Amino acid sequence: NAGVIQTPRHKVTGKGQEATLWCEPISGHSAVFWYRQTIVQGLEFLTYFRNQAPIDDSGMPKERFSAQMPNQSHSTLKIQSTQPQDSAVYLCASSSDRNTLYFGAGTRLSVL
Amino acid sequence: QQKVQQSPESLIVPEGGMASLNCTSSDRNVDYFWWYRQHSGKSPKMLMSIFSNGEKEEGRFTVHLNKASLHTSLHIRDSQPSDSALYLCAARNYGSSGNKLIFGIGTLLSVKP
Numbered sequence: 001n002a003g004v005i006q007t008p009r010h011k012v013t014g015k016g017q018e019a020t021l022w023c024e025p026i027s028g029h030s031a032v033f034w035y036r037q038t039i040v041q042g043l044e045f046l047t048y049f050r051n052q053a054p055i056d057d058s059g060m061p062k063e064r065f066s067a068q069m070p071n072q073s074h075s076t077l078k079i080q081s082t083q084p085q086d087s088a089v090y091l092c093a094s095s096s097d098r099n100t101l102y103f104g105a106g107t108r109l110s111v112l
Numbered sequence: 113q114q115k116v117q118q119s120p121e122s123l124i125v126p127e128g129g130m131a132s133l134n135c136t137s138s139d140r141n142v143d144y145f146w147w148y149r150q151h152s153g154k155s156p157k158m159l160m161s162i163f164s165n166g167e168k169e170e171g172r173f174t175v176h177l178n179k180a181s182l183h184t185s186l187h188i189r190d191s192q193p194s195d196s197a198l199y200l201c202a203a204r205n206y207g208s209s210g211n212k213l214i215f216g217i218g219t220l221l222s223v224k225p
Contacts, residue, residue, distance in 0.1 A: 033212070042217035043200060056212055091155060099204055100146065101213055103155040
């Protein structure tokens with residue numbers, strides 16, 4: 001079991017560019033979560049899917065952020081027109097029905 | 113304002129000492145709690161979970177939960193330098209949108225040899 005796989009590990013974008021982050025959950029896990037971590041805000045919930053269906057996106061900045069889960073083996077988080085305040089570590093996690101989250105290594109996004 | 117509040121923000125204990133970390137949820141729609149540990153440059157990893165009132169012990173680690181006050185605490189005895197990390201408390205919010213974990217900002221523990 002390779003755990004949750006996130007790619008890329010680091011991404012640098014210019015202001016206004018698009019960034020796409022990828023996540024492969026643990027096989028057999030029914031839920032996939034996206035979080036964002038910064039020093040100031042800590043670990044912030046963004047969105048989650050259960051059995052590929054979007055359940056709660058209450059943490060997503062509405063205009064520029066979107067997430068999809070086209071199949072059970074991967075999810076993407078897309079940020080359009082990136083801004084410096086989007087700089088953070090984006091963490092993907094998956095869980096089975098017991099709710100314990102297993103995190104990937106994260107993608108460090110730097111917006112210049 | 114953080115709905116899951118942790119204290120202290122940082123803590124220094126000597127090797128072999130006891131570390132005590134606290135966590136309270138101001139969100140009443142929570143039921144289960146987890147403690148995660150995050151070493152520098154790494155992702156959070158689940159340390160312990162507690163779902164019922166009372167105490168749970170695993171090795172050097174003990175967690176307490178008081179569901180009435182939505183307060184949990186983590187105690188680490190015989191602390192080791194390898195315990196130095198950010199400790200994150202998480203509470204499961206069972207709102208109408210389904211279940212999600214809400215995290216506190218964390219307590220940064222430093223164990224000095």
